[in-house]
Amino acid sequence: MSDKKELRSRQWYGGNSKSAFMHRSWMKNQGMPEDSFDGRPVIGICNTWSEMTPCNAHLRDLAEKVKFGVYEAGGFPVEFPVLSASESQTRPTAMLHRNLAAMDVEECIRAYPVDGVVLMAGCDKTTPSLVMGAASCDIPAVVVSGGPMLNGVVKGERVGSGTAVFRWVEELKAGKMSEADFLAAEAGHSRSAGSCMTMGTASTMASMVEALGLGLFQNAAIPAVDSRRRVLSQLAGRQIVNLVKQDITISKILTREAFENAIRVNAAIGGSTNAVLHLIAIARRVGIDLCLDDWDRLGRGVPTIVDLMPSGRFLMEDFYYAGGLPAVMRALGEHDLLHKEALTVAGIPVWEQVREAEIHNTEVIRDWDKPLCKEGGIAVLRGNLAPRGAVLKPSAASPELFRHRGRAVVFSSIENYYKRINDPDLEVDENSILVLQNCGPKGYPGMAEVGNMGLPKKVLDKGIRDMIRISDARMSGTAYGTVILHVAPEAAAGGPLAFVREGDWIEVDIEARRLHLEVSDEELARRAEGFVPVLPPVNSGYQRLYRDHVEQADLGCDFDFAAESRELSVQRISH
Incomplete structure (x- = not known):
């Protein structure tokens, strides 16, 4: 992008006005050199790092790799935190705070002088909240997922985070597992940084990001502690600068074809039911009327070929070694179940990104005619x-x-x-x-x-x-x-x-x-007759706002006033 006026950040940093002086001066107190403000793209790194969100506690390290990539491509990276909705630590549920986090992301992007954004996510609700917020702003965006934990291992058995505990609790209640063994299982259940290594909501949403075209190749499955996750982060930093220069905004990626690809991918991987809520909410943020009937219609006839817990036997680490999501998307494409021309943040059509992918283990990613479930989907x-x-x-x-x-x-x-x-x-x-x-x-x-x-x-x-x-x-x-x-x-x-x-x-x-x-x-x-809803007392102003304005599940549980935000976003935040 040669015309500096096209960069939104120039409204803050360009020229010699009092405002520009103040904006630049305060940023320089962090030791930033003069040429940081010479018209290069300013890239926001929107980070949900938090020690209270264990799935995302390693994102500070990945953010540093993103910064390296941004610098390499000639951009100026600036990291900022947003609300981190922790599924494992938050009560009563992180879903209560998904919309609040989306509002946080949207308002930060609107308020800050950023030309593009890298969305750092991992735990279940952090991925949809970041994408929802960015989608309402419609600037270039790339998602970097934190990646799954290493396989859980307890007494030599491969166990999945979240999945195994349901069985253990029932076995404990039935007297088939001792309390000592129950407590000992905790150490082997979650043994590295990262999100759940089953095909739970975190891994499902990381897969949805890749299927939608918002994540780079293999975003979904590289383990959190694998060095290749850090490489992907650095490449994302490079690519977001390219997207800004090419003016490839998030709405150009999030097309109806992209959502249809994601729904079929969800069927093929045996993805979480939570993806239904999140994708509908994201789609409505970009003005696409995705509905439950689309999920049922598009999922029919798509076999579940990924043999992962909780539906199957294996875990995300195995999935990555077996070929990961690109191998699944290639299989869908070979059976005419993929919109091959859908654009990705790599700047190329999805088919160009996945057509050479290989399956390395047909137990984990099964042959099309030997599926885990003949008809997956929702x-x-x-x-x-x-x-x-x-x-x-x-x-x-x-x-x-x-x-x-x-x-x-x-x-x-x-x-x-x-x-x-x-x-x-x-x-x-x-x-x-x-x-x-x-x-x-x-x-x-x-x-x-x-x-x-x-x-x-x-x-x-x-x-x-x-x-x-x-x-x-x-x-x-x-x-x-x-x-x-x-x-x-x-x-x-x-x-x-x-x-x-x-x-x-x-x-x-x-x-x-x-x-x-x-x-x-x-x-x-x-x-x-005379129905009176059973509503427990709310404990905060936000809970009151949520109860008064949240939509029903078939509409994605977004706020009803988000429609106004969608209409306003057409005017572009640069105005």
Whole structure:
């Protein structure tokens, strides 16, 4: 970019006005030389590093490599922190703070003199929040994911972070694992820097970044502590300068074709149900009307060929050695399931980036005709219990429960569930359907990952390890089971889920995408009379803002006023 007027940062640093003097002078107190302000692109490094977000605690080191790359390409890097939503440490849920972090990112980009931005993310919600904020600003952007931890190993067994603990908790409750072994497993469960090494939400969203074209080659799977993760960071620093010079903004990458690629990739990798919420929210930030039907339609016919926990056997470290996401995308392209001309931040079409990728281990990345699951993707169920839809991950569910009819055991809140689930007098058996209410976006608030309810002890004692569970909550991407989630509208918004009663019959047919409460319309209307939502008290002004303005799950749980931001972003932040 030869015309300095085209650089947004020149509005701060160009010329000899009082404002320019002050902007430059204060930056120079950090020891920055005069030529830092000579018209070279200013690159923001938006970092979610935090010691309270263990997945992202190594991002300070990676940010230094990004800076090297920016300098090499002739740019001027400046790092700034934003809210880091920690899935493992935050209560009640990091999802409550995803939108707050997105607002933080958006306002920082708008307020600071940056021409392009490198988004440093890792933990589940940090990736979508950074992309949502940057998308609203529409400047050049590259995402650098922190990468997954090394494989977990406990007593010689390969274990996945998040996934194994669900089994251990159940085995501890059933008396099949000692407390000493349970506590000893912690050391081998999370043994290096990085995010969960299963195909949980963190790895899924890193994969979505790469599939969307926002991340460089192999962004998703290089282990956090592998030297190649640092190399990727340095290359990202170089490339963001090139994107600024070419004026390749984030909206030129985030096209409908890019989102369709990502949805099919999610099916092929057995990705997290949380990706549904996040991609819909991101798409709406750039004015693309992505909906649940797109997820169901595009995922059908796509086999899950990646054999990773929680659906399969292996972990992200194995996935990288087997060829990583490029190998999966090549397979999709060879079966006409990839928009090959979609642009990437490498400045080239996606097919040019992945067409030479190879599969090095066909146990981890299976042959197309020998999939882990013949039809992956996300199943979107509808019916009188979920008029606006609910989702299920078939690759993590039990096939014998794909068609099922059972009586509802209803919990009015997660606290009610904890109080009653192991009550010996609870009328429940393996044919029952567990129903959890008031854990959606408004009801919790924040839509916590409590949808994968543990089974009752009396059922576990029979050796049963799965039952159908239905809720308006979310589920960790590391979890598994026949769990129907994101029921919309939620109970706290007066959705039919609020009016399910103990003993009601519910019919589930995953193949037919049917979720039906066997109660007449007239009876549901009678139960809805005088409805008052069950809303726990909010503890802060932000929680009040969230509850008042969050949209339902089928719209991505973004704020309703984000639409105004999308319209304003058309005017470009340079104005």
